[in-house]
Amino acid sequence: MTNLNAVDPAAVAQDAHLESADVVIGKNTIIFRRFMRNKTAVAGLAIFLTLTVFSFVGGYFTQWDKQTIDPFNIGMPPSAEHYLGTSQAGIDLYAMTVEGTRISILIGLIVGLVSVLVAAVYGCTMAYFGGKVDKVMLFILEALIMMPALLVVAVATSGGGEGLRRDLPSWLLLIIVLLVFSWMGTARLIRSLSMSLMQRDFVKAAQYMGVPARRIVWRHLVPNIGSLLVLDITRGVTGAILAEVAFSFIGIGIKVPDVSLGVLIGGATSQVQTFPWMFWVPLTVMFLLTGSLAMMNDGLRDAFDPSSSSSGSAKKRTALKARVKGNAS
Amino acid sequence: MSSEIAAGPVEQPQPAVERLHVADLHAPADAILSVRDLNVRFNTENGVVHAVRGVDFDLMPGKTLGIVGESGSGKSVTSLAIMGLLPTTAEVSGSVRLKGKELLGLSDKAMCEYRGNELAMVFQDPLSSLTPVYTVGNQIIEALTIHNPTMSKQAKEARAVQLLAMVGIPSPKERLRAFPHEFSGGMRQRVMIAIAIANNPRVLIADEPTTALDVTIQAQVLEVLHTAQEETGAAVVMITHDLGVVAGMADDIMVMYAGRPVETGAVDDIYYNPRMPYTMGLLGAVPRVDVAEKSSLVPIEGMPPNLIHTPTGCSFAPRCPLASDACLEGEPALAPVAGPAAHRAACIKSGSLGGDVDVHDVFAAPPVPVSRFDAIPREERSTVLQLKDVRKHFPLNKGALLKRRIGTVKAVDGLSFDIREGECFSIVGESGSGKTTTLLEIMEFHKDQDGEVVIGGISNKQAADGKTRSAMRRELQMVFQDPTGALDPRFTVYEVLAEPLENAGMNKADTKKRIMELMKLVGLQPDHVNRFPNQFSGGQRQRIGIARALAVNPKLVVLDEPVSALDVSVQAGVINLLDKLRAELGLSYLLVAHDLSVVRHISNRVAVMYLGKIVEIGEVDRVFDNPRHPYTRALLSAIPVPDPHLERTRERIILQGDLPSPLGTPKGCNFATRCPVFAALPAAKQEKCLTLEPPLEHVAPSPAAQTLAADPLPALDQRFACFFPDGELDEDMLVVHESADHHAP
């Protein structure tokens, strides 16, 4: 245990060096380093990025697309011509998977990002204004939570929304419906969090220093909610991808001719025995997607958490040593 | 994992048993509680925390043992281990004997037989130790029922009333039916004591029973404990971090550090002849409320060790100024020192630390800093802050829908004072007296305030535009009570310190230079700027808070209880730093603190507040040495002093009751409901206190001094608001403990 309170001579001697050298590390660098220290999270990020890139450029590696029927290869297992085989109708599975992954990622990212954004704005507004505004907005929020999302999705994508369906592709419609029902929980969380943050001494300290309100919100409130937002984005993306799969699986989400992972999985369940590749390929992609997000989530939480012990690996090692000692005694 | 650890001590049971056996032979047969080689380990995520390591003591019937130490030194764990209240993750070994019967290893059910019966405990937090849904009477009666199933209902109620009366709760019969939330903190703590002594315990353990309370209430509660001990003849274990609290009431003291007793002995030996550097440091680290002479406090550098690592040498060595290589070779045992038989210390150099060794030499206390303003008379220095008749009233509303105004809380009621350059001005008073509200009013600095606030020549009445306001903000900065809450957990220290500088428009290169300067100024290592606040200790965090306040070179720093969240030894370092900065930078301080010893140590002038008004104001030594207002007198006499002789013979004013509720504020003098002078006044004079408000007036020099001096004497710097400053005190409120009754050999 070193003497932490005192300025020891060694440190004083180092001062000259410190003043010139670039000792100040930006916080983003610190967060980035912490994230990079978590191997699982980095692997998750790599998988997710690969899948995203694949979904956008993967189409160029084959001459087939999601609509063209190959009459000579119907329901064929993977081959040189069709990397992942073809469906019962003779459509290339590789092309469909690329397309489906893109739609799923698109739905996930858009729903995840936009819903958190809406939640942040809504929640902060409630906390900032308080009083009547808060009450009314809270009522709307509670009412939306009560609404059965499943029913609305079913109505919008199949029965009722005829007019809408004509003008919009089904994936866009699903995005809109998912968006409407995904932001409320986060909004409520953000509201209570920023309310308690506004009472904290460090916000008062900034006010007393004469820091303008806009800066306080940007520098103190947002970053403190920020880690929650980032976590919520990854969670929201995962949630949206899964919701799409679930809705499409029971037949009320994405409609053919649009493809998505959910549509592919849903369509193939009855044929697992006869055309196993039709089922396992999209399922694997879905697991890779959600799994990589979950892996990232963990690392992000650690990186943003100021109280995490990830300040280098020395600490962990000494703790381990102590434990070994404890065992020995 | 846990099983392996549990297996650890079992492998070598032989020596432990033998040691216990030997210890047993030496244990006095008449000890009511004997603790031998008590060890407590906790299995935590980070490893095994060895929280208590080899505590030994014997408690004689009717005697008081004080256990003293910093937070984390294992005081509470020791008491919980004796009570058998530790969680199951704790592994306890050793021996605890109550009247010769072994308590360790008893099942929870068997322990219940003793708990609340022969062994009773009072906890720190009176809020959480009473069940909110039952009446106070119910809870006392329940305690009686458990151990006396045959007692009749009437008898139990009569006993409950008797107990409440014993702990000084007025109209106890009616109060039986009150719920805990209807009681103030001090009263709840009395109820806790009543419950604890309900079954005439043989041993009463009090764990920081007064830490959460104001000094005046603390004095009341300590008095109640004293009475309770006399009535029941119980032996008391008093646990505290405040060396003053136990000085007057303990017979023996055990000083703990890092889970081990490092010095034990009779109270006088410990206070007047400490033989262990840590004890000496602790005694030198607390400022004294009764001493005017100014000397720096003794800072104990560093932090207590991490209990996960088994110490290989003296656990105090990293912080000990006397440490040498010999200290690192094995932990020194608690060995008898020359002199009184019972005095033992765990230090290899205790022999050379006699009574004539000055703690200031051992611990290299810094020299007393001298400010360039000290030589200039106060009147000739410029004013940095002036308050003129500042008021803050809160409406008191009732009803959820239709709010009815049922009264006004006069949190601050007509406050006027000024602070000059290079001066430290303090405001003291009980909680709820309006100290924090005063600070907030100053920080608010708004045109619509009731009253005028002038900061560095800028008045709040003309501070309409943003420019004047930001000019004023640069003159005035604040340090907060809770060092953790005041720092954004997501900011590195660099960002924390850069914020005010950037806000003042400083460029990047200068900001960096200034931050390095600041880090050095407050005694932190400059290369720690990339750390987050949670990687620092409490004292270091407060230093960061001070550095932030100093960043823009303010003239006045407002300090709201800057050291109350810190441990004694760390507190001394921060106080010394504040003192040094004031002298070096010519700063002025406005300090709010409930600890009057700290106030006396660092301030030049002081104001005593009661219910939103200043009742006495003046130069600090004058007010503390010659208090005129009855409230100041009571407040000062309530502060415990770490000096056993003085404590035992001191005359103490124990105020009755708590601060009156805002609705029950008296018409005339605010203090009349609790005033010890008022209570002793004849009815005719009482009338004056009840109808007229005493003005804040200067102390007139005594007639003798006036006739002696040829010229009219200048008025002394002390004013107070009381009609009968030197009146007789009511005898009921005066308490003196005869030193003889308590300390007969």
Ligand SMILES: Nc1ncnc2c1ncn2[C@@H]1O[C@H](COP(=O)(O)OP(=O)(O)OP(=O)(O)O)[C@@H](O)[C@H]1O
């Ligand atoms: N916002 C508010 N609304 C109503 N009453 C208030 C408000 N703020 C403070 N008060 C009241 O004003 C009085 C003074 O409070 P203040 O916080 O200034 O006391 P204090 O001396 O700082 O106490 P402590 O030592 O506990 O901090 C108290 O009676 C308190 O209840």
Ligand code: SF4
């Ligand atoms: S043993 Fe050494 S390090 Fe420990 S208290 Fe004594 S002198 Fe200091």
Ligand code: SF4
């Ligand atoms: S004016 Fe009367 S009631 Fe008030 S403090 Fe003086 S003696 Fe007590």
Ligand SMILES: [Mg+2]
């Ligand atoms: Mg306060």
